[in-house]
Amino acid sequence: MVNYKKEVMKDPYMCTALILTFIKGDNVNSWAKHQLKILNRSQENNPDPTGKPDEEWWDDFEQNFKNTFTFTASKETALAKLEKLTMTCGDLDTYIATFN
Numbered sequence: 001m002v003n004y005k006k007e008v009m010k011d012p013y014m015c016t017a018l019i020l021t022f023i024k025g026d027n028v029n030s031w032a033k034h035q036l037k038i039l040n041r042s043q044e045n046n047p048d049p050t051g052k053p054d055e056e057w058w059d060d061f062e063q064n065f066k067n068t069f070t071f072t073a074s075k076e077t078a079l080a081k082l083e084k085l086t087m088t089c090g091d092l093d094t095y096i097a098t099f100n
Contacts, residue, residue: 013043013053016061031068035061 008014016039023032042057071077087095 011053012055012058013039016058019061035064038064 003009008018017036020032020036020039023029039057039061042060043051043053046053048054082099085095085098
């Protein structure tokens with residue numbers, strides 16, 4: 001949010017490349033490198049004659065990130081917990097907070 005006026009944050013190619021430089025770790029390095037390859041391929045095959053990046057590149061990266069790192073069983077886990085939820089010892093506040 002601090003750098004929203006900076007050119008790097010306005011350019012989908014540069015913004016995506018920047019965030020990928022911050023993704024480090026044994027379990028994510030190969031994924032980040034693969035995303036950089038996808039990004040570079042997008043730039044190489046850019047149909048815009050000016051070379052201007054497409055906003056869709058950021059959207060694709062964001063969706064790839066969510067698909068890879070979202071806990072896919074979260075809905076099922078939440079539903080199972082909700083089905084087992086009971087009020088104990090008349091503690092209505094805890095029951096409501098947990099339900100919400």
